[in-house]
Amino acid sequence: MAFLLKGAHAVDPQVGLDEVVDVLIDGERVAEVGSDLEAGQDVQVIDATGKYLVPGLVDMHVHFRDPGFEYKETIETGSRAATHGGFTDVATMPNTDPVTDTGTGIRYQIDRGHAAGLCHIRPIGAMTRGEKGEALSEIGDMVLEGAVAFSDDGHGVQSAGMMRTCMEYIAQFDRVAIAHCEIETLSGHGVINEGKASTRLGMFGWPALAEELEIYRDIELCRLTGCPLHIAHISTVKGLELVKGAKAEGLPVTCEVTPHHLFLNEDDIDTTYNTNLKMNPPLRTPDDAAALREGILDGSIDCLVTDHAPHAAHEKDCEWEIAFFGTVGLETSLPLMLNNLVRTGKMSWQRLVEVMAVNPRSVLRLPKVKVERGSVADLTLIDPDREVTVTEDYLQSRSKNSAFLGQTLVGSATDVFVAGRRTLENGVVA
Ligand SMILES: NC(=O)N[C@@H](CC(=O)O)C(=O)O
Ligand SMILES: [Zn+2]
Ligand SMILES: [Zn+2]
Numbered sequence: 001m002a003f004l005l006k007g008a009h010a011v012d013p014q015v016g017l018d019e020v021v022d023v024l025i026d027g028e029r030v031a032e033v034g035s036d037l038e039a040g041q042d043v044q045v046i047d048a049t050g051k052y053l054v055p056g057l058v059d060m061h062v063h064f065r066d067p068g069f070e071y072k073e074t075i076e077t078g079s080r081a082a083t084h085g086g087f088t089d090v091a092t093m094p095n096t097d098p099v100t101d102t103g104t105g106i107r108y109q110i111d112r113g114h115a116a117g118l119c120h121i122r123p124i125g126a127m128t129r130g131e132k133g134e135a136l137s138e139i140g141d142m143v144l145e146g147a148v149a150f151s152d153d154g155h156g157v158q159s160a161g162m163m164r165t166c167m168e169y170i171a172q173f174d175r176v177a178i179a180h181c182e183i184e185t186l187s188g189h190g191v192i193n194e195g196k197a198s199t200r201l202g203m204f205g206w207p208a209l210a211e212e213l214e215i216y217r218d219i220e221l222c223r224l225t226g227c228p229l230h231i232a233h234i235s236t237v238k239g240l241e242l243v244k245g246a247k248a249e250g251l252p253v254t255c256e257v258t259p260h261h262l263f264l265n266e267d268d269i270d271t272t273y274n275t276n277l278k279m280n281p282p283l284r285t286p287d288d289a290a291a292l293r294e295g296i297l298d299g300s301i302d303c304l305v306t307d308h309a310p311h312a313a314h315e316k317d318c319e320w321e322i323a324f325f326g327t328v329g330l331e332t333s334l335p336l337m338l339n340n341l342v343r344t345g346k347m348s349w350q351r352l353v354e355v356m357a358v359n360p361r362s363v364l365r366l367p368k369v370k371v372e373r374g375s376v377a378d379l380t381l382i383d384p385d386r387e388v389t390v391t392e393d394y395l396q397s398r399s400k401n402s403a404f405l406g407q408t409l410v411g412s413a414t415d416v417f418v419a420g421r422r423t424l425e426n427g428v429v430a
Pocket of ligand 2: 153154155180232233280281
């Protein structure tokens, strides 16, 4: 199948592209980028006037719950949500049941991804067996089967010595260690940010220090072992300062932030106890959120991720204390960035492409994708004026626990191409 995209505003900082062009996709690849391209026989012409064409978006932090918790999400339903949100690639976290800590587990995820046939599933393997933090998992075997990175996400690795061993081992394979930073003796029973929010609502607090102390530790372990380190879902000013300091020293440290930590904060939690606002790490202060927004604009934060964490209705429709942690995010991430940062002129399209496509590929050691002749045709077409209203019906994820339900956002993906196949067509998943 061949497609000719006419008059798209292509943005790709990797090749210095920021102009209106025609793009011909033939088979799996970009066959031509130019002006006034003519459609040959059997070429489907797509009018892309007014739309933006960018390298396919990558979400390097999602939870697809497959195997083990298929009632929340499967690789198939998660792939649909990812495609609907404009993504060509997602990296799946290993806190499944069983935990994805073997080569077979990695292969299962890739195979299920192929069966779903929508986006590229890039599995992240557990660093320790069963994510228990006690013994190294089969890192080498998982690399051979296609693991793109390693993480015990859902938990911090509590033992500094164990984390050192993991990082020494991972360093041998040109992969990054992704750290969910949480010292459990400090976060304890915390269910909300410790400070104003925990005091106001009378609930156990999850202090910033529990995250920051482990970020500090892992940066020092990065220095000691040389293992590339990526800090997951950073949420505080001080954590970000630590990452900036490490970068200034030239250490191989990167980090990511979620839309909910950018655009929500602890003051959004009120006595209606909307449990979709309960996540790990918790929503922090307005000052933290402002610093994170600054960080994603100025380059100190490398990647935007959703931490898409689907949970069933009964796991959220309960008291705040016992509700599960997490919000879905795949179908609101791009609209939130467009609506809140790009439309308001704070973020350039170039920077959006860096944090949602270029940098995540680089952290995960994936091949580059470019809007350039010869590149694999993994591409996202975006209508900056297309409104979406976040309702349960809009969400194609199996779970509806969005922190952004009810919001109307301007800007969303209309079409996605994965290796030249049109997986999203005018906003409808293939
Ligand atoms: N972020 C969350 O609130 N929840 C995640 C776990 C995690 O990312 O740490 C989950 O798996 O549900
Ligand atoms: Zn986490
Ligand atoms: Zn996570």
